[in-house]
Amino acid sequence: MKALIYTGPETLDYRDASMPQPKTDEALIRVESVGICGSDMHAYLGHDNRRPAPLILGHEAAGTIIGGPREGKRVTINPLVTCGTCPACISGRENLCSTRQIISMPPREGAFAQYVAMPERNLVAIPDDISTGKAALAEPLAVSWHAVRLGLEALHPAADRQAIVIGGGAIGLGAALALRAMGVGDITIVEPNAERRAFLGLHCDEKAVAAGDGQFAIVVDAVGYAATRATASELAQPGGVILHIGLGEDTGGLDIRRMTLQEITFIGTYTYTAQDFRDTAQAIFNNRLGPLDWVETRPLADGAKAFADIRAGRIAAPKIILNPEISG
Numbered sequence: 001m002k003a004l005i006y007t008g009p010e011t012l013d014y015r016d017a018s019m020p021q022p023k024t025d026e027a028l029i030r031v032e033s034v035g036i037c038g039s040d041m042h043a044y045l046g047h048d049n050r051r052p053a054p055l056i057l058g059h060e061a062a063g064t065i066i067g068g069p070r071e072g073k074r075v076t077i078n079p080l081v082t083c084g085t086c087p088a089c090i091s092g093r094e095n096l097c098s099t100r101q102i103i104s105m106p107p108r109e110g111a112f113a114q115y116v117a118m119p120e121r122n123l124v125a126i127p128d129d130i131s132t133g134k135a136a137l138a139e140p141l142a143v144s145w146h147a148v149r150l151g152l153e154a155l156h157p158a159a160d161r162q163a164i165v166i167g168g169g170a171i172g173l174g175a176a177l178a179l180r181a182m183g184v185g186d187i188t189i190v191e192p193n194a195e196r197r198a199f200l201g202l203h204c205d206e207k208a209v210a211a212g213d214g215q216f217a218i219v220v221d222a223v224g225y226a227a228t229r230a231t232a233s234e235l236a237q238p239g240g241v242i243l244h245i246g247l248g249e250d251t252g253g254l255d256i257r258r259m260t261l262q263e264i265t266f267i268g269t270y271t272y273t274a275q276d277f278r279d280t281a282q283a284i285f286n287n288r289l290g291p292l293d294w295v296e297t298r299p300l301a302d303g304a305k306a307f308a309d310i311r312a313g314r315i316a317a318p319k320i321i322l323n324p325e326i327s328g
Contacts, residue, residue, distance in 0.1 A: 002324065003113035004303040008053050009046030010311070012304040017056065020109065020117035027120050028066045029075065033136040033297075034111045035060035036306060036320045038169065039247070040104065044307050050105050058112035058322075059104040060139040062132040065123070066115070075123040076135040077111070078142075078277045079103040084121075095146070095271040102271075112303060114324045121274075124281045133321050134284060134292050137170075140319070141289060142280040143245060144174030144222075146272035151218050151243045152182055154265050162186040163218035164235055168196050170319040171245055172222035177289045178280075184218070190231075199316035200294065215240070222246050229253025238262040245269050300324040 003017035022028045037060055043051035051057065059079035065071055082089050082097035089097050103118070104110030126135045161184045165172045168191030176187050191197050215237035221228050224246025232242045233255035242264060259266060272280070283289050296317040298306050306320050 001114040002300070003056050003109075004058070004300055004322070005112075006043055006051070006053050006055050006057050010044060010308075011053075012044065012307055014301050014303065017109075017113060020113075020115055022117040025119050025121075026117045027068055027070065027123060029061070029063045029077065029116050029118060029123075030066050031061050031111050031114060031116055031324050032063040032074075032132040033061065033321050033323055034058045034300070035136050035140060035170070035295075036303075036310065036322065037140060038171070041307070041310060042247070043104075045311070052106070055104070055106065056109040056111075056113050057104045058110035059102055060136050061111035061116060062126065062135040062138075063116075064132075070120075074126040074132060074135070076126055076132075076138045076281055077103075077116070077118050078122040078124065078274065079111070079118070079139060080271050080277075081108065081119060081122065082274075092273055092275060094274050112300060112322065114300075124278060127285050130285055133295065133297060133323070135281070136321060137174075137292055137295070137319070138277065138281040138284055140170045141174040141177070141284065142272040142277045143269075144171055145178045145280040145283070146276040147220065147243045147245050147267070147269040148175055148178040148182060149276065150267050150269055151220070151241045152184075154241050154267060155217060156239055159217040159239060160186075161218075162216050163220065164188045164190065164216040165220040165222060166190045166228045166231060167220075167222035167246060168193070168200055168202060168318065169222065172220065173200065173294065173318050174289075175220045175222055175243070175245070179218070179220075181283055181288045188216075193313070193316075195316040196318065200318070217241065218243065220245065224248035226252030230255065233258055233264075236262075236264045238264070241265045241267065243267050243269055295319045295321050297321045297323055297326075299326045301327065
């Protein structure tokens with residue numbers, strides 16, 4: 001098969017790779033759509049020692065099952081593989097499984113390839129009227145859905161339902177869509193990239209929001225840098241909740257004194273539970289998250305250029321989907 005292989009910092013090769021060999025409880029999926037995630041970009045830049053070269057990246061995928069009793073069934077893939085037997089898994093918090101694995105991280109190769117193998121339990125069937133490109137968004141949107149669910153559960157019942165999202169990429173936009181789907185009507189998205197603001201029809205920028213005196217019950221940091229954590233600390237109202245999804249850099253930014261004195265809850269959020277993934281996929285299928293028309297599709301063979309364009313800031317769309325089945 002052909003695959004897009006990370007071979008070193010800012011280097012991707014489109015070349016032949018070994019076919020995956022499904023285990024007894026796994027299915028082979030012909031990949032038809034696979035998104036580029038921020039974690040893929042971190043690896044591409046050489047900033048993620050969990051993803052050493054050479055490696056097939058990519059974990060936001062959908063496609064068609066090849067072989068077995070479900071042959072021909074189109075599915076979207078939950079890439080988080082867990083044991084199913086530990087206390088975290090039994091309690092429905094599979095994302096905290098101590099032996100969790102995710103495709104695109106050893107020992108599991110990713111989905112920037114023509115084929116990938118996954119456990120059957122990780123596959124969610126796609127209705128006939130939903131494209132695999134849209135279904136592949138279940139993974140990044142599930143990250144946002146999970147975070148928003150946790151945030152609303154932690155918010156005091158008397159608090160208002162006013163939210164701000166820092167970052168207009170796929171995760172930030174997904175958080176805004178999840179907030180709206182869960183009944184939050186007053187949502188502001190902060191995005192400093194003018195081209196992306198224009199693409200999304202946004203009318204605020206980071207400086208304008210930071211200069212304002214408003215504070216919010218829910219603050220989503222979908223970027224995760226010291227500067228955005230500082231902004232989140234400032235914008236959270238007393239008794240509010242900060243949802244930290246982004247993994248831009250490890251330390252700095254939080255105003256711990258203010259968070260303590262004002263009883264601001266900070267929640268670090270990672271991926272999603274299996275139920276969150278299923279709920280997000282169903283929300284996509286039911287059109288609860290809108291048209292999801294903010295993606296750009298390119299051939300997998302042109303993946304190296306797509307990464308380079310993202311690196312150079314030449315992409316306005318929050319998400320690029322790579323398709324192994326279209327020619328470059």
